[in-house]
Amino acid sequence: MSRRVVRQSKFRHVFGQAAKADQAYEDIRVSKVTWDSSFCAVNPKFLAIIVEAGGGGAFIVLPLAKVWQIPDYTPMRNITEPIITLEGHSKRVGILSWHPTARNVLLSAGGDNVIIIWNVGTGEVLLSLEDMHPDVIHSVCWNSNGSLLATTCKDKTLRIIDPRKGQVMTERFAAHEGMRPMRAVFTRQGHIFTTGFTRMSQRELGLWDPNNFEEPVALQEMDTSNGVLLPFYDPDSSIVYLCGKGDSSIRYFEITDEPPFVHYLNTFSSKEPQRGIGFMPKRGLDVSKCEIARFYKLHERKCEPVIMTVPRKSDLFQDDLYPDTPGPEPALEAEEWLSGQDADPVLISLRDGYVPPKLRELRVTKRNILDVRPPSGPRRSQSASDAPLSQHTLETLLEEIKALREQVQAQEQRITALENMLCELVDGTD
Template sequence: MAKFVRSSKYRHVFAGPPRKETVWDGVKLTKNAWDSNFVSVNPSWIAVSWQVGGGGAVGILNANTATKITDKVAMFTGHKGAIYDLEFSPFNDSLLATVSEDCYGKIWKIPDGGFEGPIDKEVQNLKGHQRKVGYVAWNPVAENVLATGGTDFAVKIWDVTTGDEKFSFAGHGGIINSINWSYDGSTLVSFAKDKKVRCFDPRQPGTAAEGNGHQGVKGGRALWLGKHDKIFTVGFGPSAERQYFIYDAKNLSTPLVGPVNIDSSAGVLMPFYDEDSDLLFLAGKGDGNIRYYEIEPEASPKPEVYFISQYASNEPTAAIGMMPKRGCDVNSNEIVKLFRVYGTKLEPLSFKVPRKSDLFQEDIFPDCRSDEPALTADQWYAGENSKPKTKSLQGGFVKREATSTNFQMKDDNEPVLSEADLKKENAELKKRVAYLEAEVAKLNAQLHN
């Protein structure tokens, strides 16, 4: 009997080992054990959570020039605690958001003329979380709208131009492990330590849908499958096996797919989804290999997941980030580009579709997300929704001229205290009250004698 071979444009996607001259050497990746990607990339810059003696820092590298990194690396250094997560704005390559152990979020701007030394002053400070802030995600449709997730179980929405907290969702029952926006930027999906996956519009409090997630002790991740109303999650099963689920975003009560066991490795899986090809990449912390799959989210009666191949390396992955599609090289049929940190090196991994023709391949490069927002922040706050603006990649992506953002910093330097700090302050106040009550009792006794 003849073997059936599934027809797909992406069956032969591959990534070869990068050339030595394309690899950065001298990266000092943060040593903190938080489970985030620690790398963010756009066509101009690479941001890496950097190891420093005190506080938190971000190293900034030119995405188009691989070098031997010296001690004079461009750096943002304003956080007082380790940086847990970071992400570039989808509409301005020079704007970077960071969140930290110090309970703050911050917005940074890469100077037009480049760095003259470390920058320790942010352009905006985001104050409101009561405990460490673990995750950050820019809205993919509305300009200057940012989501952060904290260990105070809250997801907050910020206007980064004013530093105002616009909305807050406090419906989680555990530390938040991940947050991710839907294709049209209307809804967030989260995964938390209470082993629940949740979908919610942060503009409408109390409207969250939730379902049971992975039941293992370790954390998980959840993300939207691009343009489809499907949710993909990765995590650990009750026997510590790594696994995935696929849910219908409109009904999280029962997974459409899964649990599907992947392996029994211990590292947290970091998923990346290319919405234009429906390819999913899974990179595990401590893994040398990166698996990739093709997903048919609208297959009937349930989504189908097809393993394609894997990039294999003897070096364990410590951190990884994904280039936006507008930064991929269409001339070489590069459909996905990942930047992986291992040891002190950062390497680009170029995943390509092999084609003999040197003409633009329209079937594998549909119009992709533009760097122009579809909505203003005020339109989004008022409840408007929109699909992202798109642009053709034929001839290469033409970058729009970035508009100037006017940041209005608040004159408020009072720190937000952590739970431990609040307990300590409360105990000290109780001691002070007890001392004063004892002094009053002594004075009363003297008056009556």
């Protein structure tokens, strides 16, 4: 007599639920371009969505708190004006990814098949990785400390790259045999999780050990849908969420050291297909409700939050669900990383909710453009190596200081008038 053994996991009953209608963002014209991207990015404060616009390149940024503060004075700077413009690609840029541990280090990849790594604090190109990809780059992912990159390309090759050495460390041709786009992300254990298509156009997921690319650790066929599967990986729980473009569902799997290594957990389903999706960092979740993931699902003209929770009866903080997680504070400066140093992410506790740390002193040797407010009015052509602030910038800053002082003076006069009125009322009462 056989007995079925159910695998033990605290994530077997992860429950997905769409937020109420009053929590959704309405009347958003999501971009209709055919690029296989999530079209959405989110952090604990803001939601950014790529929208439809003539000429392309437009996006909106919405505050998640939904409380808008209108200033008492007219802003001196046009907020649609960029702080810095990075120019280096010869064709359209389709991939952006921040370094996980180094300050102001940004990766970009474009239709020119080139990967450029920038220091956005100074506007400099740190590294340019050319002649590594003969065709369009589909995805790029950093490992946990930012020492390696995993890339997928239209030539059907999965590559592991050391960006500072400018070398392909190892590669695997046809990790998925189909011609449709493939995606790859690093896992907590250093493995590579991939999504792609079989030769018969079935969607497929795989798990690979970069030290032995000959055979997959796991390979599973899923279905025959056409949508590219976008993987979102949570290293704290080792859960990967698969969101297909055009699907009306989100499937999630737990990655473990036990066969079959990639374990199906559940599926969140809804009526409307998703045009794109954003994934909230762990520090933006509500730990009091045992929320372990939150997505921002894009419809044709709406953005809808989808919340994933692990039901628990206790109201106490659940230590097993919320280990210390990577925070926003960088562990390295850009120059340190470029010189060869590596550091793990700076971890924070979510026990009392996320509290932003005090900004530590910068250790950069060059002027950081992001720390300087740009002038209002028309922008002049300016290179990243420009010397200190121009006379035009100084005059603009002085004008803003003058305007703020006038506002303070007006407020002080108003306070004095109110105090006089209060004294008159008190005297009249006596």
